[in-house]
Amino acid sequence: MANPLTAPIASMGNFLSSTADQTGFALSLLGRTLLYAPTIFSRRPLRALFRQMWVCGIASIPVTCIVSVFTGAILALNGGISLSKIGQEALMGGIVAVGMAREMGPFMTALILAASVGSAMAAELGTMKVSEEIDALEVMAIEPAKLLVLPRLLAMCIMGPVLTIYASLLGTVGGAITSYYQYGVSYQLFKSNALQELAFKDVYSGCLKAFIFAIVIAIVGCSQGLKANGGAIGVGKATRSAVVTSYLLIIILGYYITFLLYRLQW
Amino acid sequence: MVSTETNPSPPPADNAPKFDIELEDVYKTLGQLKVLQGVSFQVRHGETFVMMGLSGTGKSVTLRHIVGLMQPDQGCVKVFGEDLSQLDEKTLKQIRLKIGYLFQSGALINWMTIRENIALPLYEHRPQLKEKEVQERVMEKLRLVNMTQAAEKYPSEISGGMKKRAALARSIILDPEIILYDEPTSGLDPIMGATIDDLVNDTRDALGVSQIVVTHDIGSAYRIADRIGLLFEGEIIALGTPDDIRNHSDPIVKQFVNGESEGPITEILEEKKRAAQNGAPKA
CATH class of the missing domain: 3.40.50.300 (P-loop containing nucleotide triphosphate hydrolases)
Known part of the structure; x- marks a missing residue:
């Protein structure tokens, strides 16, 4: 019978210990995977990379389209409410374009990828783990980091920023349409203001965020999958945990990257 | 107890x-x-x-x-x-x-065909082999377990017995000394x-x-x-x-x-x- 006084401490200890264990495993997985990076440039691993790029990138386009267009539209709708009060609707282009490029593009893309691709990675690898396929690879002296994690990680690192640029553009288009129909801002005015306000730093900070989020999503998804145990329930837990952990890290890291780039002016 | x-009892050391x-x-x-x-x-x-x-x-x-x-x-x-x-x-x-290891479930990689599953250890550990030699070795092992007809199928498309035979073919592809x-x-x-x-x-x-x-x-x-x-x-x-x-x-x-x-x-x-x-x- 657990002591009611010490149980919360024990529970906190277990949580910290399990978090440290997961973090250590994920970081060591990242390190091991990067060691195998040069091996991607041969025929079979390249095929696996292209397959994963299809899964991460092309298959995610429809949902990214819808989410980003509406995100841009929401930005414009909300921004317009305040700007129209002071007669500054002309600034809508800059607000939407910068907002999408810096924050909403990478953020929304990362959330989509974490929910769709990161969870799929955890489920796929988790199923392989509980059905002994990962053990079989180890017994055949084949490193799962090389065969399974490397193509997923690289595919995410390539397709994450690409999708983010695409989402930012579409979001800006969504914002332009909303600005035109809701506040009467012409497309020409919207475009010129957007180009005037948008700096190169906004684009590269968005791409940098997308790249870091891609690493987080792939490594969290793969490491949770590879640590899965206990059959279907274990796979379910790993998948849920991959999505929750990725979301938390995306939000926290997103804040700190913005802080470093724009407050500390790195 | x-x-x-x-x-x-172990025999004498000289002829152990x-x-x-x-x-x-x-x-x-x-x-x-x-x-x-x-x-x-x-x-x-x-x-x-x-x-x-x-x-x-x-x-x-x-x-x-x-x-x-x-x-x-x-x-x-x-x-x-x-x-x-x-x-x-x-x-x-x-x-x-x-060592070759035949898992209870077969543990074949489910997104690879039987042929790819069996060839996997060769691609990994015998990179010097040409594609033709890899395929010859795979077919040789598939013949040994009487599975040549299922080479292009996926594990989900074959029966439990066939999975075990395919897994056995994979476990002996590198000619192990222990199975x-x-x-x-x-x-x-x-x-x-x-x-x-x-x-x-x-x-x-x-x-x-x-x-x-x-x-x-x-x-x-x-x-x-x-x-x-x-x-x-x-x-x-x-x-x-x-x-x-x-x-x-x-x-x-x-x-x-x-x-x-x-x-x-x-x-x-x-x-x-x-x-x-x-x-x-x-x-």
């Missing part, structure tokens, strides 16, 4: 037999469950050793120790004379390349079970390998074993040829071999169940 037949696998007093606890409690046996080169026992007695755990997927809490596991716990990762991989089989006939009909038994015997004859087969199919054990070890309560309680086991005097061995529902095994298990209900630690 259950009666234990000890391993045959070559053991490919040696387990010395291996203990393993998983959670609170004491799975292995001093397991010791050796497998000679070219021998087929069958490990039998009730479900959950640690047979698969023992196999996992032999490939280094698990480390003993106490005791020593040696393969080709090397203590696995003392090896670095690279040397362990070298040892694993000499471990985890329940190769479980879930199969008797004819497919006998076919797998024939494959186990054929593989030994064709490749001259040492084999450990984990099963609780007594008929299968008699067909393929050079020696049988019976694992009970975390220990090997009987060890000998199929005839030794068939004629064993120990009541536990007798009950297991004859598949009787009443006897000392049932009593021990019921006693454990009662103890667990009363809060005693599992053993």
